[in-house]
Amino acid sequence: MRxxxxxxxxxxxxxxxGLAATLHALQGRATGLARRPFETAVLDTCIGEVEGxxxxxxxxxxxxxxxxxxxxxxxxxxxxxxxxxVRAAAAxxxxxxxxxxxxxxxxxxxxxxxxxxxxxxxxxxxxPDFDYQHTHNTYSVSAFVRARLALAGPAWTxxxxxxxxxxxxxxxxxxxxxxxxxxxxxGGVDSLCLTTLYGFNSLELLAREPCRPWDxxxxxxxxxxxxxxxxxxxxxxxxxxxxxxxxxxxxSSDAHHMSSPHPEGLGARLxxxxxxxxxxxxxxxxxxxxxxxxxxxxxxxxxxxxxxxxFGTGTPCSxxxxxxxxxxGAAGGVEAVIxxxxxxHGFIPAGANTLEPDPALRAHYVLQGRAAPLERVLSxxxxxGGTNCSLxxxxx
Amino acid sequence: xxxLAAAIEGLALLGPGLPDWALARAVLRGERxxxxxxxxxxxxxxxxxxxxxxSGLAVKIALAVGAAALAQNARxxxxxxxxFASSAADGxxxxxxxxxxxxxxxxxSPTRFHNSVHNAPAGYWSIATRCMAPSTSLCGYDxxxxxxxxxxxxFLHAHGKPVLLVAYDAPYPEPLLAKxxxxxxxxxxxxxxxxxxxxxxxxxxxxxxxxxxxTLADAGLEALRRTVPTAxxxxxxxxxxxxxRGAAVIEYLxxxxxxxxxxxxx
Numbered sequence: 001m002r003x004x005x006x007x008x009x010x011x012x013x014x015x016x017x018g019l020a021a022t023l024h025a026l027q028g029r030a031t032g033l034a035r036r037p038f039e040t041a042v043l044d045t046c047i048g049e050v051e052g053x054x055x056x057x058x059x060x061x062x063x064x065x066x067x068x069x070x071x072x073x074x075x076x077x078x079x080x081x082x083x084x085x086v087r088a089a090a091a092x093x094x095x096x097x098x099x100x101x102x103x104x105x106x107x108x109x110x111x112x113x114x115x116x117x118x119x120x121x122x123x124x125x126x127x128p129d130f131d132y133q134h135t136h137n138t139y140s141v142s143a144f145v146r147a148r149l150a151l152a153g154p155a156w157t158x159x160x161x162x163x164x165x166x167x168x169x170x171x172x173x174x175x176x177x178x179x180x181x182x183x184x185x186x187g188g189v190d191s192l193c194l195t196t197l198y199g200f201n202s203l204e205l206l207a208r209e210p211c212r213p214w215d216x217x218x219x220x221x222x223x224x225x226x227x228x229x230x231x232x233x234x235x236x237x238x239x240x241x242x243x244x245x246x247x248x249x250x251x252s253s254d255a256h257h258m259s260s261p262h263p264e265g266l267g268a269r270l271x272x273x274x275x276x277x278x279x280x281x282x283x284x285x286x287x288x289x290x291x292x293x294x295x296x297x298x299x300x301x302x303x304x305x306x307x308x309x310x311f312g313t314g315t316p317c318s319x320x321x322x323x324x325x326x327x328x329g330a331a332g333g334v335e336a337v338i339x340x341x342x343x344x345h346g347f348i349p350a351g352a353n354t355l356e357p358d359p360a361l362r363a364h365y366v367l368q369g370r371a372a373p374l375e376r377v378l379s380x381x382x383x384x385g386g387t388n389c390s391l392x393x394x395x396x
Numbered sequence: 397x398x399x400l401a402a403a404i405e406g407l408a409l410l411g412p413g414l415p416d417w418a419l420a421r422a423v424l425r426g427e428r429x430x431x432x433x434x435x436x437x438x439x440x441x442x443x444x445x446x447x448x449x450x451s452g453l454a455v456k457i458a459l460a461v462g463a464a465a466l467a468q469n470a471r472x473x474x475x476x477x478x479x480f481a482s483s484a485a486d487g488x489x490x491x492x493x494x495x496x497x498x499x500x501x502x503x504x505s506p507t508r509f510h511n512s513v514h515n516a517p518a519g520y521w522s523i524a525t526r527c528m529a530p531s532t533s534l535c536g537y538d539x540x541x542x543x544x545x546x547x548x549x550x551f552l553h554a555h556g557k558p559v560l561l562v563a564y565d566a567p568y569p570e571p572l573l574a575k576x577x578x579x580x581x582x583x584x585x586x587x588x589x590x591x592x593x594x595x596x597x598x599x600x601x602x603x604x605x606x607x608x609x610x611t612l613a614d615a616g617l618e619a620l621r622r623t624v625p626t627a628x629x630x631x632x633x634x635x636x637x638x639x640x641r642g643a644a645v646i647e648y649l650x651x652x653x654x655x656x657x658x659x660x661x662x
Binding site: 001096105109112113116117119124125126130131132133137138139140142143152153154155156157158159160161167170171173174175177178179180194195198199200201202203251252253254255256257258259266267270274383384385386387 | 490530652
């Protein structure tokens with residue numbers, strides 16, 4: 001594929017708001033996961049909650065979109081000059097030539113969960129103030145961001161569970177390649193809600209302590225929330241110094257099971273191989289793999305087989321979900337931005353919380369962050385339904 | 397302004413009063429009146445019996461039209477890229493989860509939880525057809541069909557191989573239905589290919605366009621187009637039904653819309 005530059009990028013997670021806070025936390029091997037209350041949830045687990053989401057206020061004209069997910073989107077857009085960079089791009093290219101493709105798994109469903117507690121006692125009707133279209137619907141976050149940034153190009157939400165906001169990079173690449181747009185705002189926003197907390201609990205996939213990817217004692221995932229964004233444009237012939245670019249996207253399906261990965265990681269391996277092929281790279285060119293690494297026993301085992309099958313056991317790998325939690329539909333975007341940070345600042349992030357790597361897993365799992373002159377990195381995102389997506393990013 | 401070209405190799409439809417393409421074609425040609433009737437959704441033959449029982453309406457519609465569109469030619473389903481587009485995930489599943497979460501016992505069934513994801517039909521399709529090819533699942537609220545058609549054409553352009561677009565809507569039950577009055581289940585599958593091979597129905601060129609989208613003369617069909625997101629495809633289906641060369645403007649985001657130039661294949 002023709003490379004695309006990340007003209008601007010940002011993320012907001014439980015590690016903090018924006019790139020600097022995230023970099024600081026990752027370099028210090030910090031975690032944002034904590035045992036804390038969320039809404040009325042009564043679960044023995046830790047969460048990665050973003051500070052201050054409830055306090056965010058949307059502009060009056062955007063009031064119909066008000067919900068936790070879009071407040072988190074608003075908070076994310078305000079960091080690192082991202083909204084300003086998009087505004088400048090729109091002035092340069094035209095608002096109709098910029099697409100908006102965001103990933104989410106549950107959008108603003110929390111609003112519906114709350115509304116179901118306020119049903120009319122006789123009729124069962126939902127309360128009049130509940131606005132399904134602008135909050136719960138899966139498209140809500142993309143519509144909100146498109147309106148917030150005054151863009152007028154094509155837009156939709158990709159919702160493929162936990163690969164959603166990796167796959168939007170592929171969407172943008174195809175739409176730019178087809179000439180329908182000149183740039184795209186991509187990324188992902190997913191926020192804490194009861195559906196995912198109780199849903200993953202029903203699958204017995206929630207860890208009690210902060211999740212420990214790749215650890216021999218890993219016992220499940222910790223759910224987080226995040227907003228991550230990137231502005232993608234064709235990579236110019238003479239890129240600016242320090243430019244980070246998207247070189248490859250690989251997508252595949254497991255064809256195996258709705259909520260368990262292929263045990264040999266076959267679909268994951270296909271996605272990684274396709275991303276390398278799109279980037280015209282051999283596995284040895286990859287200096288770091290940001291793993292999907294959810295910390296459930298079977299997910300990490302399957303990914304380990306896929307990664308070592310393709311890369312061998314020498315390529316440095318880590319999962320940053322011990323730091324951010326699993327941000328579900330936002331995870332692909334979060335980890336693409338973390339990959340961009342690793343490239344720009346020349347460091348390999350260590351996996352937080354992991355004490356003793358599982359001896360049954362053979363990938364070179366990094367426990368101590370270190371400086372490294374990275375040129376190309378790969379980021380994995382996999383999801384329910386057997387959906388897989390890998391991205392290759394690099395220094396231009 | 398860029399133009400994307402595609403050929404339609406297969407088409408299957410399932411809608412209210414439109415149980416299959418043969419009848420829908422006659423209605424869209426004006427040979428039969430449109431009579432609204434609840435959408436008859438068949439049991440998905442693709443799935444093993446236990447999965448048939450557990451799958452929701454969205455999965456049933458998507459698999460039914462997807463399989464029917466592929467059955468019209470010799471393509472190997474396990475190698476076809478797929479784009480699934482829907483205005484929402486499965487309505488019944490979402491309602492059941494929200495009801496449970498509002499109660500005192502918040503016990504969600506694990507199966508119900510994994511069936512609640514927007515890409516559940518894509519997952520079941522991949523399992524049923526043993527297809528490991530790239531796939532995506534989109535939502536554009538009322539603009540979901542246009543989003544799916546754009547993404548399918550972009551897939552075709554990028555990968556140079558056939559792609560199956562499956563657009564569908566599975567209504568919510570009350571009380572969500574009152575807030576999102578999509579009252580009819582609807583499914584449409586289009587198998588698109590880069591070139592028109594033997595048996596292709598039509599080819600088309602697509603551009604983004606401003607201006608007013610096409611409407612339908614028949615009041616019943618126009619009501620369907622306006623209220624069911626996948627039925628926004630009806631102006632295109634009308635041209636295909638009549639075997640006409642012509643233009644259709646499909647309602648997308650209120651600006652841009654999708655302008656199609658359609659030519660039948662002999």
